Amino acid sequence: MYRPEIKVLDCTIRDGGLMNNWQFEDDFVRAIFKANCAAGVDYMEIGYKSSESAFSRDENGPWKFCHDTDIVRVLGEDCAEQGIKLAAMADIGRIEYDDIPPKNESVITLIRVACYVHQIDKAIAMVEHCIDKGYETTINLMAVSRAMERDLDEALDDVANSRVPVFYLVDSFGAMYCEQVQRLAEKYIAALPGKTIGYHGHNNQQLAFANTIEAIIRNCNWVDGSMYGIGRGAGNCPLELLMSFLKNPKFDPRPIYETVQKELLPLRQTIDWGYHVPYLITGMLNEHPRSAMKYMAENKDGDIAAFYNYLADGAILD
Amino acid sequence: MYRPEIKVLDCTIRDGGLMNNWQFEDDFVRAIFKANCAAGVDYMEIGYKSSESAFSRDENGPWKFCHDTDIVRVLGEDCAEQGIKLAAMADIGRIEYDDIPPKNESVITLIRVACYVHQIDKAIAMVEHCIDKGYETTINLMAVSRAMERDLDEALDDVANSRVPVFYLVDSFGAMYCEQVQRLAEKYIAALPGKTIGYHGHNNQQLAFANTIEAIIRNCNWVDGSMYGIGRGAGNCPLELLMSFLKNPKFDPRPIYETVQKELLPLRQTIDWGYHVPYLITGMLNEHPRSAMKYMAENKDGDIAAFYNYLADGAILD
Numbered sequence: 001m002y003r004p005e006i007k008v009l010d011c012t013i014r015d016g017g018l019m020n021n022w023q024f025e026d027d028f029v030r031a032i033f034k035a036n037c038a039a040g041v042d043y044m045e046i047g048y049k050s051s052e053s054a055f056s057r058d059e060n061g062p063w064k065f066c067h068d069t070d071i072v073r074v075l076g077e078d079c080a081e082q083g084i085k086l087a088a089m090a091d092i093g094r095i096e097y098d099d100i101p102p103k104n105e106s107v108i109t110l111i112r113v114a115c116y117v118h119q120i121d122k123a124i125a126m127v128e129h130c131i132d133k134g135y136e137t138t139i140n141l142m143a144v145s146r147a148m149e150r151d152l153d154e155a156l157d158d159v160a161n162s163r164v165p166v167f168y169l170v171d172s173f174g175a176m177y178c179e180q181v182q183r184l185a186e187k188y189i190a191a192l193p194g195k196t197i198g199y200h201g202h203n204n205q206q207l208a209f210a211n212t213i214e215a216i217i218r219n220c221n222w223v224d225g226s227m228y229g230i231g232r233g234a235g236n237c238p239l240e241l242l243m244s245f246l247k248n249p250k251f252d253p254r255p256i257y258e259t260v261q262k263e264l265l266p267l268r269q270t271i272d273w274g275y276h277v278p279y280l281i282t283g284m285l286n287e288h289p290r291s292a293m294k295y296m297a298e299n300k301d302g303d304i305a306a307f308y309n310y311l312a313d314g315a316i317l318d
Numbered sequence: 319m320y321r322p323e324i325k326v327l328d329c330t331i332r333d334g335g336l337m338n339n340w341q342f343e344d345d346f347v348r349a350i351f352k353a354n355c356a357a358g359v360d361y362m363e364i365g366y367k368s369s370e371s372a373f374s375r376d377e378n379g380p381w382k383f384c385h386d387t388d389i390v391r392v393l394g395e396d397c398a399e400q401g402i403k404l405a406a407m408a409d410i411g412r413i414e415y416d417d418i419p420p421k422n423e424s425v426i427t428l429i430r431v432a433c434y435v436h437q438i439d440k441a442i443a444m445v446e447h448c449i450d451k452g453y454e455t456t457i458n459l460m461a462v463s464r465a466m467e468r469d470l471d472e473a474l475d476d477v478a479n480s481r482v483p484v485f486y487l488v489d490s491f492g493a494m495y496c497e498q499v500q501r502l503a504e505k506y507i508a509a510l511p512g513k514t515i516g517y518h519g520h521n522n523q524q525l526a527f528a529n530t531i532e533a534i535i536r537n538c539n540w541v542d543g544s545m546y547g548i549g550r551g552a553g554n555c556p557l558e559l560l561m562s563f564l565k566n567p568k569f570d571p572r573p574i575y576e577t578v579q580k581e582l583l584p585l586r587q588t589i590d591w592g593y594h595v596p597y598l599i600t601g602m603l604n605e606h607p608r609s610a611m612k613y614m615a616e617n618k619d620g621d622i623a624a625f626y627n628y629l630a631d632g633a634i635l636d
Contacts, residue, residue, distance in 0.1 A: 177528070177531055177563070178496060178528065178531065178532065178535075179535070203524075205527065205559055205562075205563075206521075206524050206526075206527050206528070206556065206559060207527065207528050208524075209523065209524050209525065209528075210495070210496065210524070210525050210527075210528030210529075211528075213495055213496065214496065217496075217497070238524065238593075240595060240598060241523055241524060241598060244523075244598060244599075244602045245495070245523075245602075253626075254622075254623040254626055254627075255623075257595050257599070257622045257623060257626060258622055258623050260595055260622075261595060261622050277558060277575050277578050277579060280558060280559060280562060281562075281575070284562045284563075304572075304575045304576055304578075304579050305572040305573075305575060305576055308571075308572055308575060309572075
């Protein structure tokens with residue numbers, strides 16, 4: 001679909017890092033960057049901005065913090081001049097205003113603020129702080145599939161009356177199918193006139209790419225992918241699929257194909273992200289994947305029916 | 319979605335056998351059968367009916383032929399009385415009328431006749447022959463994504479005027495996305511009043527499940543899946559996803575989850591079906607997957623951009 005307004009964001013390092021505490025080899029991060037540049041990807045989200053006081057450098061690689069010194073060391077002094085914009089995510093509750101440098105001291109262009117519905121006020125304030133420091137911004141409202149409608153309506157009202165320019169529909173649990181994406185996309189667009197809507201899916205039910213297409217059909221103009229779908233648990237919309245679908249002349253999927261073959265397939269031998277039945281079950285039941293990740297880590301050959309029964313009958317009461 | 323008319327067909331053995339010439343262990347076939355019975359699956363397609371003269375028993379396992387002696391030996395004398403109906407596929411050009419026994423001499427209930435658009439007359443004749451022998455029947459029109467519209471219209475006219483009761487929309491190359499499924503499902507339904515429409519997808523672009531949902535939304539009532547998606551190349555709609563989505567009280571996805579964990583994951587260590595970039599490329603370019611399967615077999619680390627260039631620039635002219 002050729003719609004020049006569509007922007008593609010690669011979150012390979014940021015979301016993939018949730019599987020290895022951002023302990024990527026520098027060469028890997030460089031290869032992802034080069035492929036994104038060559039493919040015409042609009043934004044590359046390289047990690048999280050986090051407070052050093054909140055997380056240990058021993059446990060977490062540099063992309064948990066996204067200091068400019070690390071970015072420039074790995075991607076080069078001229079990384080902000082390659083035609084792609086660098087992005088970082090900031091989780092409400094895990095970062096202070098002072099952790100964000102002024103834009104003119106950073107190679108990062110976009111800061112995406114992630115929050116739950118009860119944190120929307122803090123997220124709006126953080127976004128406006130980042131705008132005042134010179135950044136492009138978004139809010140990514142997580143876990144909307146479990147938000148109560150009244151709370152969501154109030155959050156959308158607050159965003160409508162703010163300077164937030166881009167607002168993301170996020171299927172954190174991989175729980176949605178096309179009709180739910182359609183409804184929420186239409187709701188967001190109606191509630192947020194003049195603002196851009198984005199879509200970020202998860203692949204628990206092998207629907208991340210299909211739902212991203214649905215979001216595009218429903219006029220979401222920012223869409224996320226990660227190479228070979230790397231991300232927490234079942235992962236994200238595979239970027240190679242998304243880039244193959246979009247027909248904008250500036251996009252070229254071939255560098256993504258090559259990087260999947262050369263970099264992601266070998267990494268997949270050591271990190272087991274992607275479609276698995278436990279992730280299907282949490283997605284279908286609209287649950288956080290943490291119980292599936294625990295099941296996967298502890299006992300791959302365990303009693304999957306008992307896992308389903310536990311979640312279907314018990315955990316949804318908690 | 320609770321719609322009692324919906325029928326689920328498991329094609330694990332039939333389509334999966336395209337990856338190993340139907341050389342499954344008897345215990346594996348038995349486990350698939352038992353899981354389907356316990357899960358409430360309506361039909362299990364156990365293989366192809368083929369002429370012994372056309373294929374070698376040395377190269378092909380018993381499910382290339384689906385003789386009743388083999389079915390009864392593996393599934394038991396009472397396999398037709400377990401609440402599930404057994405099915406076999408017949409490819410036009412690979413079977414003679416005499417290869418089909420009368421229904422009262424067979425444990426098979428359903429014969430699905432697969433054909434290309436230019437073979438529709440032969441397929442209708444075969445279906446009517448099977449009806450006269452006492453079978454339930456379908457036509458599965460393959461590769462419709464490459465049929466010319468005029469030929470498709472004529473084929474649909476012929477089917478409309480036949481005794482064919484069920485007609486399948488088949489995305490043989492995994493080339494479709496939701497809007498194409500919607501259009502063809504609506505076209506088939508409009509052209510074939512009083513007949514049932516089925517859907518069979520392939521997973522080249524991770525869209526088989528999403529497209530099956532779309533087909534259900536558009537009133538296709540027979541839907542196919544295979545466990546963990548096993549099938550040629552990128553495989554089919556994963557049955558465990560489909561059974562999780564359908565809310566008909568007679569369905570229970572748990573036996574499918576268990577069988578995926580116990581039987582399909584180990585098999586996946588020896589047969590490499592499923593999502594891979596070469597299959598994405600043939601799907602996206604609406605090509606038969608044979609070139610991708612050749613690429614996969616010869617050179618997994620090969621030049622994927624050259625493979626794309628060859629297909630995108632060359633093969634579509636052949």
